[in-house]
Amino acid sequence: MGRYIVRRFLQAIPLLFIISIALFVLMQNIGDPLATMGGRRPTKKEDRERLTRQLGLDKPVLVQYLYWLIGNDWTKVDLDGDGVAETQGTRKGVLRGDFGTSLVDKRPALTLIGERLPNTLLLMGAYEVVVILGALVVGIYSAVRQYSLTDHVVTAVSFILYSMPIFFIALLSMYLFAVNFKKWGLPYFPTVGMFEPESGKTVAQMAWHMVLPVMSLALISLAGYSRYMRSTMLEVLGQDYIRTAKSKGLGSRYVLFVHALKNASLPLVTIIGLDLPSLLAGAIVTERIFAWPGMGRLFLDHVQRVDTPVVMAILMLVSVAVIVFQLLADITYAWLDPRIRYN
Numbered sequence: 631m632g633r634y635i636v637r638r639f640l641q642a643i644p645l646l647f648i649i650s651i652a653l654f655v656l657m658q659n660i661g662d663p664l665a666t667m668g669g670r671r672p673t674k675k676e677d678r679e680r681l682t683r684q685l686g687l688d689k690p691v692l693v694q695y696l697y698w699l700i701g702n703d704w705t706k707v708d709l710d711g712d713g714v715a716e717t718q719g720t721r722k723g724v725l726r727g728d729f730g731t732s733l734v735d736k737r738p739a740l741t742l743i744g745e746r747l748p749n750t751l752l753l754m755g756a757y758e759v760v761v762i763l764g765a766l767v768v769g770i771y772s773a774v775r776q777y778s779l780t781d782h783v784v785t786a787v788s789f790i791l792y793s794m795p796i797f798f799i800a801l802l803s804m805y806l807f808a809v810n811f812k813k814w815g816l817p818y819f820p821t822v823g824m825f826e827p828e829s830g831k832t833v834a835q836m837a838w839h840m841v842l843p844v845m846s847l848a849l850i851s852l853a854g855y856s857r858y859m860r861s862t863m864l865e866v867l868g869q870d871y872i873r874t875a876k877s878k879g880l881g882s883r884y885v886l887f888v889h890a891l892k893n894a895s896l897p898l899v900t901i902i903g904l905d906l907p908s909l910l911a912g913a914i915v916t917e918r919i920f921a922w923p924g925m926g927r928l929f930l931d932h933v934q935r936v937d938t939p940v941v942m943a944i945l946m947l948v949s950v951a952v953i954v955f956q957l958l959a960d961i962t963y964a965w966l967d968p969r970i971r972y973n
Contacts, residue, residue, distance in 0.1 A: 646950065650695075654691070663935070697723070733935070739939040742928060747924075761855055788856060804919075808842070819839075824923065859898055863894040872890055875889050896963060896966055902959070904952075
């Protein structure tokens with residue numbers, strides 16, 4: 631297993647290089663980062679020329695990529711034509727942990743991410759717990775009560791929820807549980823932010839503000855996850871070893887949760903492994919609608935301003951998370967199913 635893990639990490643290195651090149655080239659073609667640096671006013675021509683030289687935007691894309699990757703604190707150029715060599719946009723480079731400074735906020739990209747990441751992990755962590763526990767309960771119950779009235783109702787509701795876009799569910803939940811509940815004199819849920827300014831950032835305030843965004847996110851994923859769980863559980867319950875376990879006189883719950891659940895969870899592990907990197911990326915639409923100050927809003931705000939340092943830092947962080955969580959999913963396979971071995 632140790633050799634397998636080392637090999638996977640070694641394979642990830644060239645993969646991350648390829649991903650970074652593709653993302654960097656795409657970022658160079660989505661807009662002009664200098665267009666919005668002057669705020670609401672267009673950037674002056676002389677300022678544009680100066681910033682173009684300072685940021686290295688006059689260089690070929692490959693050279694810009696190398697500056698981003700390995701830094702350019704070793705490069706001396708004559709920026710203003712006075713014959714004096716100056717350092718061009720000094721930075722250490724990604725390989726030394728420097729993703730650059732935001733073109734919008736003028737602060738290090740990792741600093742901005744560090745401020746927003748805990749908020750996203752809080753929101754998405756609660757969402758993931760609700761989805762996984764809910765999918766296990768609903769999927770197992772539907773499989774055990776196959777073709778019952780409850781199973782048919784759960785199936786119908788799941789298909790309806792899974793077909794709805796997230797923005798519709800989010801706006802509908804705001805209208806029902808905030809606007810109408812307040813109109814009816816019932817305790818209503820807040821719709822924006824993490825806490826009320828007069829109450830402060832308390833655990834109770836954050837939990838109360840998380841209800842609607844977590845519910846909106848969880849309803850769609852819960853519908854899909856529960857269908858996967860039901861399908862795989864039905865397949866496992868029909869296996870010979872399950873019938874053998876029952877014929878030995880083992881209790882139904884023991885057979886279900888000890889013998890069947892592990893193997894039935896394998897396909898779910900794959901989906902969760904692909905879904906977990908979204909914990910770092912955040913939920914762009916949901917965070918925007920509910921004004922949740924997380925990574926999703928950070929990404930959307932800065933991609934609109936073509937803030938390459940921040941956007942590239944977020945995308946590379948998500949890329950690393952995808953590789954790590956896929957490796958963790960493979961390790962989980964071996965733990966759930968002893969027949970799986972990595973040599």
